[in-house]
Amino acid sequence: MAFLELEDVSKSYGQGRDRIEVLHGIDLEVEEGEFVAVLGFSGTGKTTLVSLIGGLIRPDRGSVRLNGKEVLNPGPHCGFVFQNYSLLPWLSARKNIDLVVDHLFKDWTKSKRRDHVDRYLEMVHLSAAAEKKPRELSGGMRQRVSVARALAMNPQMLLLDEPLGALDAITRASLQAEISKIWSRDRKTVVLVTNDIDEAILLADRIVPLTPGPRATLGPIFTVSLPRPRTRAEFNEDPVYKRLRNDITKYFLSFRHGTRDTEADIRLPNIRPLEMAVR
Amino acid sequence: MTKTNSEEWIRQVLFKGGIPLLTFGIFLLIWSRASAGIQTNLGQVPGPGQVVEQVKSLAYEHMNERQKAVEFYKTQKERNAKKLSEDPSAQVKVRKYTGKPTYLDQIGTSLRTVFTGFLIASVVAVPLGILCGLNRTVMTALNPLIQIFKPVSPVAWLPIVTMVVSAVYAVPKDWLPKSYVISSITVSLCCLWPSLINTSIGVSSLDKDYINVGRVLKLGFFAKVFKIVLPASMPYVFAGLRISLGVGWIVLIASEMLAQNPGLGKFIWDEFQNGSSQSLARIMVAVFTIGLIGFALDRVMLFFQKLASFGTEQRA
Numbered sequence: 001m002a003f004l005e006l007e008d009v010s011k012s013y014g015q016g017r018d019r020i021e022v023l024h025g026i027d028l029e030v031e032e033g034e035f036v037a038v039l040g041f042s043g044t045g046k047t048t049l050v051s052l053i054g055g056l057i058r059p060d061r062g063s064v065r066l067n068g069k070e071v072l073n074p075g076p077h078c079g080f081v082f083q084n085y086s087l088l089p090w091l092s093a094r095k096n097i098d099l100v101v102d103h104l105f106k107d108w109t110k111s112k113r114r115d116h117v118d119r120y121l122e123m124v125h126l127s128a129a130a131e132k133k134p135r136e137l138s139g140g141m142r143q144r145v146s147v148a149r150a151l152a153m154n155p156q157m158l159l160l161d162e163p164l165g166a167l168d169a170i171t172r173a174s175l176q177a178e179i180s181k182i183w184s185r186d187r188k189t190v191v192l193v194t195n196d197i198d199e200a201i202l203l204a205d206r207i208v209p210l211t212p213g214p215r216a217t218l219g220p221i222f223t224v225s226l227p228r229p230r231t232r233a234e235f236n237e238d239p240v241y242k243r244l245r246n247d248i249t250k251y252f253l254s255f256r257h258g259t260r261d262t263e264a265d266i267r268l269p270n271i272r273p274l275e276m277a278v279r
Numbered sequence: 280m281t282k283t284n285s286e287e288w289i290r291q292v293l294f295k296g297g298i299p300l301l302t303f304g305i306f307l308l309i310w311s312r313a314s315a316g317i318q319t320n321l322g323q324v325p326g327p328g329q330v331v332e333q334v335k336s337l338a339y340e341h342m343n344e345r346q347k348a349v350e351f352y353k354t355q356k357e358r359n360a361k362k363l364s365e366d367p368s369a370q371v372k373v374r375k376y377t378g379k380p381t382y383l384d385q386i387g388t389s390l391r392t393v394f395t396g397f398l399i400a401s402v403v404a405v406p407l408g409i410l411c412g413l414n415r416t417v418m419t420a421l422n423p424l425i426q427i428f429k430p431v432s433p434v435a436w437l438p439i440v441t442m443v444v445s446a447v448y449a450v451p452k453d454w455l456p457k458s459y460v461i462s463s464i465t466v467s468l469c470c471l472w473p474s475l476i477n478t479s480i481g482v483s484s485l486d487k488d489y490i491n492v493g494r495v496l497k498l499g500f501f502a503k504v505f506k507i508v509l510p511a512s513m514p515y516v517f518a519g520l521r522i523s524l525g526v527g528w529i530v531l532i533a534s535e536m537l538a539q540n541p542g543l544g545k546f547i548w549d550e551f552q553n554g555s556s557q558s559l560a561r562i563m564v565a566v567f568t569i570g571l572i573g574f575a576l577d578r579v580m581l582f583f584q585k586l587a588s589f590g591t592e593q594r595a
Contacts, residue, residue, distance in 0.1 A: 056491055074494045086488035090510045090589045099506060103496050133589065153495075 001068055002029035003189055004053065004157065009062035011048055022048050024215040026062070028208060033187040037200035038218075039248065040210030046193040049210070050161045053191060054078045066157065076104050079150030083162040085142040087134040093145045094121065094130040097152050104153055120148040123182060140171035147179070151188075160192040164199065173232060176202055184228060197248055201241060202230055207248065212255050222248055325560035330567070333560040341381035348376040380541060386568065389542035392459060393531045393576075396466025397524050403467075404474035404523070405516060409504060411475070412482020412512070429472040433530040436468050437461075437538055458540035465534045470527035474519040481515025482508055514588035521580035528573045543569060 009026040012019050022045040030036050040046050051057045052064055055071040055078065064071045066078075080086070087096050097117045105113055121127050124144035134142050143163055150158055163179075164172040180203055183190060194200055200207045201224055209219035226240055235241045311326040318324075325333075359371040380388070411418040444461045451457045489511050493503045509516075535544025547565050550558040 054495075056494065073497075074491065075497055076495060078495070080491070080495060082488060084488060086486075086492060088489060088492065088507065088510070090513070099492075100496060103498065103502070135589065 003032035003034075003067060004028075004030040004191070005063075005065045005068075006053070007062050007065070009052060009059045009064060011045070011052060011057070011059050021215050023052070023059075024217050026218055028218060030189060030191060032189055035183060035190045035192065035203055035205045037192045037194055037204035037207045038210055039194060039197060039200045039207055039252075040216070041212050041252070042195055044210050044212050045214075045216045046195075046210060047161055050080075050159050050191065050193050054080055054159050076100075076153045077156045079153050079155035079158045081143070081146045081150050081158070081160045081163045083165045085134065085139075085146045087142055087145055087149075089134050092131050092133055093126055093137065093141075096134070096145055097121065097149045100149055101152050117152060120152040123151070124148045124178070138171075139167050140175060143167065143175060144178075147182075151182070155188070157189040157191070160190060160194075162194055163192075165195070172196075172199070177231070179203060180229065197245060198232070198235075200224075200248075201226070201235070201244060202232065209248065209251055219251060319559070321554055321559050322556040325563055329557075329560040330563045333557055333564050336557070337382040337561065337564060341383045344378050344381045347378055351376045351378075382546065382564075385541065385543050385546045386572070388459075389531060389535065389544070390572070392462045392535075392540075392542060393466055393524070393527050395459070395463040396531070397470055397520075397527045398467075399463065400467040400471040400523060400527070401474055401520060404471050404519075405478050408475045408478025408516070408519070409482050409508060409512075411479035412485070413504075413508065418479060418483070425472065425475060428468075429476075431469075433465050433469045433534050434537060436465050437534050440464050440468070441538060456541075458538065461538060462531060462534055462540045462542065465538075466527045466531050469530040470523035473522035473526060474516070477519025477522065478512065478516050481512030481519075484515075485511050514584065517580070517584035517587045521577065521584055524576050524580055525573065528569075528576060532569055 006026050006028040009023060010021060011023045012021040014020050026049065028036075038046060038049060048057070052059055053071070055064070055074040058072070071078075087093075088099070091099065094117060097120060098113075101113050101117050105116070108116070118127070121130050124147055126141060126144050126148065129137060129141060134145070137145065143166075147163070160179075164175055167175065176199055183203070190203075192200070192203060204224055207222040207224060209222070210216050211219055222244060224244065226235075226238065226244075307327050311328070314324040314326045355374065359373070362369045362371055407421070411421055441461050444457060444464065448457060448460055451460075485508060489507050493507045498506065531542065532544040532547075534540065535542040536548045537544075539545055539548065543565055547562050550561045550565075
């Protein structure tokens with residue numbers, strides 16, 4: 001029995017004729033301490049998948065089990081990091097983490113809780129900006145707070161929903177390196193959802209592609225056998241990396257052709273721009 | 280500061296200060312010209328000059344009245360002291376000075392009343408708004424009542440409130456006059472709705488991510504409300520409170536006029552009934568006072584509203 005099991009999970013949104021099945025028949029097993037990346041196009045239901053795993057929403061069919069127990073509700077066993085940070089804007093970085101720690105570890109002494117928060121602030125290199133409000137922090141810093149908050153919960157599993165999607169390329173690269181470092185320290189089970197192939201290869205043990213929606217489902221699993229620690233610089237020359245990247249790209253491109261064929265049937269309305277200058 | 284900077288600054292001052300001053304000047308000009316030609320039963324419609332005259336006169340009356348009060352207490356004290364020195368067991372009476380309330384007293388009464396009403400309304404409206412925003416059943420249940428009572432004018436409530444208060448609060452305490460209770464409740468009935476509606480909108484349009492934070496932590500109901508829902512909807516709540524206080528102030532004057540409850544409204548009504556040649560000018564003073572106080576209240580609430588919003592235009 002795997003640590004996290006998804007069995008025939010399906011989820012639809014909408015009512016009646018507008019009902020769209022977003023995810024269809026998802027099967028996935030994740031072992032404890034494993035880093036799995038779910039790779040997919042935008043709008044294919046990646047966030048829905050993460051929300052299902054975390055228990056924020058319930059599947060229409062199938063089941064999500066963690067440690068053999070069905071996930072019915074979200075809880076502190078599962079830490080989230082979202083693309084939009086989801087920090088409380090009226091609290092400072094430290095207070096955002098305090099809120100979580102104070103609530104979950106009520107039996108700890110005050111100083112122990114403070115040390116705990118300090119440790120995670122330090123881990124994401126934010127000790128200096130701890131008293132700043134989210135709006136005073138850059139996107140990368142906000143995401144660090146969000147990561148620290150999720151880790152400070154001591155969750156059994158971490159769900160990262162395109163955590164670096166809103167960041168610029170340089171910040172993203174440095175945060176990827178940091179996430180990789182933090183992960184190799186305590187080897188938490190992580191499910192990362194992303195649309196960045198390099199990010200997936202850099203961080204994950206296994207990569208699971210999500211087919212384009214609607215009725216998205218998981219494709220064949222790509223195992224990343226590259227040794228850790230991995231760095232971007234080494235990648236560029238590595239034949240294993242090149243092959244893997246090629247295989248995954250090819251897999252996704254095969255869908256691109258598929259979608260183009262169906263688009264050919266759509267006839268565009270005959271609209272011409274009006275001449276605005278001439279009245 | 281460079282030269283261009285100081286030039287820019289002067290231009291700004293001239294623009295932001297000069298234009299409103301100019302408008303006000305034009306307003307005064309039109310007012311004095313127009314008023315000069317109209318004769319009423321209470322004499323000529325007052326121009327700016329007469330109004331300023333009445334401001335002085337009202338201030339003088341206030342000072343005069345205060346002086347009388349001080350003298351009254353002084354002579355009372357002396358009289359009692361004298362009595363006691365003659366006969367230590369004598370029963371001395373301490374009476375309150377019962378002069379007529381001055382214009383400043385009326386302003387004070389009005390402000391006290393509006394704040395009491397506003398406070399009652401806020402204490403009811405904000406929690407109820409939170410419940411409405413959190414729970415669709417509560418919202419659906421209360422919505423018809425809210426929609427029906429929201430457009431009702433204070434004037435319609437006044438007789439009912441007066442009768443109910445008279446029946447329930449039959450023996451008024453010295454420190455809590457009946458008229459004060461009636462006005463406050465009328466005000467609160469009218470400034471309940473903006474706060475209630477705004478709070479419920481703020482809560483129900485809460486960012487789902489914030490709610491999810493609470494769900495992941497498995498926060499209880501009260502922890503959720505106080506740690507997440509209330510702080511997150513603060514900008515909406517304060518926007519609602521600001522509208523409420525504005526409405527309350529408008530409502531108060533009307534209800535004071537009608538119910539003959541002390542305050543600025545009664546001042547206006549009394550002057551109207553009094554019908555002296557200064558009455559209209561005095562009423563104009565009241566009009567400006569009401570306007571200025573309303574403006575000040577709005578600015579104070581705006582300050583709190585800004586304090587409570589944490590850069591909402593930028594999502595964190």
